[in-house]
Amino acid sequence: MSAPVMRPHADTDRTRGLRTWDDAGWAGLRVVVTGLGVSGFSAADTLAELGARVVVVDGRDSPENRAKADTLRIVGVADVLLSEDATHSLPEVDGERPDLVVTSPGWRPDQPLLMAAHEAGLPIWSDVELAWRLRERAGRRTADWVCLTGTNGKTTTVTMVEAILRADGRRALACGNVGTPVLDAVRDPEGFDTLAVELSSFQLHWTHSIVPASSAVLNLAEDHVDWHGSMEEYAAAKGKVYERTTVACVFNEADALTRTLVERADVAEGCRAVGFTTDTPGLSDVGVVDGIIVDRAFLENRRHEAIALAERSDLGAVAPRHTVANACAAAALTRAVGVSPEAVAEGLRSYDRGEHRIxxxxxxxxxxxxxxxxxxxxxxxxxxxxxxxxxxxxxxxxxxxxxxxxxxxxxxxxxxxxxxxxxxxxxxxxxxxxxxxxxxxxxxxxxxxxxxxxxxxxxxxxxxxxxxxxxxxxxxxxxxxxxxxxxxxxxxxxxxxxxxxxxxxxxxxxxxxxxxxxxxxx
The missing domain is CATH 3.90.190.20 (Mur ligase, C-terminal domain)
Known part of the structure; x- marks a missing residue:
């Protein structure tokens, strides 16, 4: 069964003014959180800390979920409903209709609770949307967001981005659809200079106000059609990562659809389109010449010059072509936010290659x-x-x-x-x-x-x-x-x-x- 197309509703009067951690409107906000996985638990915990009235719904009544529910009740979550029946309708919060639903990535748009929320005119947010609205907080640094998505290579690339940013001397973290939930990152006591945010198509579907400094769709191939309903809707969700980008939208020269998504995006004035390729780079590209990753995008005389960023050997003794492509994308994303060429090379040498990938x-x-x-x-x-x-x-x-x-x-x-x-x-x-x-x-x-x-x-x-x-x-x-x-x-x-x-x-x-x-x- 294919999921129906469901466009998220705009903010209501109750949620429109919620743009920073310190907004008073979070207190008493009635919120339903769907799913008790990593992102759902983080969302419920965060909202309870803000003083919102929260009800969590999950279809699995397992020992693990019961333990999580006990923890959430201790920190102030109003209720946790663990049963398949609870997922079939929109619950009340403190006896009234909720103001907002924050949904976990695994919940399809045609899930009955989400359908009911949509029909009731409620805004439905991802944990990423919530995190964006909480990123500014008095007394803490506010991070720039470097955002990326794609069918494949996301985790490798976001790990490379994190390593490059750290090599440049920045306090940075890879988060989102990998490792640390983005809400946990924005709650860090010290804050970060830059967050490298990996985004799934599921998260992007329910996200509509993030403003990345640089963004990328690495590639697009048929995937998650059962969730989105069609390849066109899947691509449209991925393309949302480019919306409102301020410095550079990075696309794959070998994947024409990624360029099309940039062309369709409503970006900030002055934002540039920058390609990446494993071949010789064209004007305003990052690519490869004689085994060296080079930048023809982020320099004044890019028509006639290029900057050497790293050698292919920096990626390991042997690097498959798609790993080199990921490195070029990571280089473009980080050069867009002012990272030095030296930091690109150092970061690519030091990044954690992880397991289970070739x-x-x-x-x-x-x-x-x-x-x-x-x-x-x-x-x-x-x-x-x-x-x-x-x-x-x-x-x-x-x-x-x-x-x-x-x-x-x-x-x-x-x-x-x-x-x-x-x-x-x-x-x-x-x-x-x-x-x-x-x-x-x-x-x-x-x-x-x-x-x-x-x-x-x-x-x-x-x-x-x-x-x-x-x-x-x-x-x-x-x-x-x-x-x-x-x-x-x-x-x-x-x-x-x-x-x-x-x-x-x-x-x-x-x-x-x-x-x-x-x-x-x-």
């Missing part, structure tokens, strides 16, 4: 085992598959309404075997049959209809054994699912950990020597 787990008997559990959609898996020439591909999971025809067609020539994860592999099976009919396909612990076991760890262990049975010297066993993990695992990280553990057990059983590194080769 992570070389082991090399043994001339077979590489690579974990890319973070490839949760076809676009991300495309970048992984493109990095290797002969692949035993472990793929599948929760597809989120996407199709796999383009992905399989593009990489059929490099696939030697395919091993399917997921409780429903029908769409991936169909694409493989249509575009790679000669490639053997295996489905561990699946029934005759292709439905896989929900026991993710058991399935992963069997998938690794099958991969070992079919891999030949020179192959790469690549776990790049092109799908979400929630049908068999709690997260992509748990899925990646299961792969790593299964490979380690395999190596121990065989008594093989293992040579592993941090990065897989391109």
């Amino acid at each position: 992570q070389l787990v082991a090399t043994s008997r001339d077979v590489m085992w690579v974990n890319d559990s973070k490839a949760t959609n076809p676009h991300a898996a495309d970048a992984s598959l493109a990095a290797f020439s002969s692949v035993v591909w472990i793929a599948g999971g929760l597809p989120k309404g996407v199709t796999y025809d383009e992905l399989v067609s593009a990489h059929a020539g490099r696939l030697r075997e395919v091993i399917l994860l997921g409780t429903d592999t029908s769409e991936l099976r169909r694409a493989l049959a249509a575009h790679a009919p000669e490639v053997p396909v295996h489905a561990p612990l699946a029934d005759a209809d292709g439905h896989g076991s929900p026991d993710g760890r058991a399935v992963m262990a069997e998938a690794v054994r099958l991969a070992d049975a079919h891999a030949c010297p020179g192959d790469t066993v690549l776990m790049a699912p092109a799908a979400a993990s929630m049908d068999q695992f709690r997260s992509y990280a748990e899925r990646g950990d299961a792969f790593i553990a299964a490979v380690a057990e395999l190596m121990r059983e065989h008594g093989w020597d293992v040579d592993s590194e941090a990065d897989a080769p391109a």
Whole structure:
């Protein structure tokens, strides 16, 4: 079922004047917070601190949520409703209709409570919208926001941005859809000079007043269509990151839709469009020349000169093309806010590359085992598959309404075997049959209809054994699912950990020597 298009309502008289932490109107504001995850808990805790009257709603009555509910009641939240029934209607707050709903990213617009709030004319905000309105507070520094979104590469890029800003001597933090909730960042006692804010399409849908200093859509591919209702609505949500940007809207020269979103955006007077590319940069681009990331955007004589920012080797011994693209985007975003060229190089050398993104787990008997559990959609898996020439591909999971025809067609020539994860592999099976009919396909612990076991760890262990049975010297066993993990695992990280553990057990059983590194080769 596709979510309907729902445009957030404008502010009401009760919420219109709420623009800083110190506004008196927060006290007594009646707010419903949907979801008791990381962002929902942070929103409820913040609003209670402000003196708002808060009711939290979550459909799961679990021990974890009950513990969170107890904590929130202690800090002053009026009530926490934990049941599926509670999500079906808009609750009252202190016996009256609420003034505002703050919703968690996982709640679709067609969820009954949100539909009821919309029909009642209530403003619905994301935690990001709330954080923006609270960013100014007497006695604390007010941070600039550098904001980015995209189908893939967000976390890598926002981590790079944070590292570059810190290398420039700024107090900076990556937050939002990664790590620290943005509300926790704006509540920091000291405050920050700059926040690097990763934004999901879900958060952007309910956000309408942030003013980034610089902003970027890294790329766009079919994803989360089930949540947004169509690719057009998904792209429109992503494009909201450019609205009201003051210095630079950064777009991907290799993705024409990102440029189109900049052209459609209503930005501040004087804001510039700046492209990034892994090829030679054009005028007002950041790109790559002879392995050096260069800036032709943020210098006076950009028509005839360029500034060297960093070397490709600063990104690690081997850096795939998409990692270089992320670095160029991070460089453009930070140069827009005045970061020095030296800080770009230092930041890219020092950033935390993290786990589960083209992570070389082991090399043994001339077979590489690579974990890319973070490839949760076809676009991300495309970048992984493109990095290797002969692949035993472990793929599948929760597809989120996407199709796999383009992905399989593009990489059929490099696939030697395919091993399917997921409780429903029908769409991936169909694409493989249509575009790679000669490639053997295996489905561990699946029934005759292709439905896989929900026991993710058991399935992963069997998938690794099958991969070992079919891999030949020179192959790469690549776990790049092109799908979400929630049908068999709690997260992509748990899925990646299961792969790593299964490979380690395999190596121990065989008594093989293992040579592993941090990065897989391109």
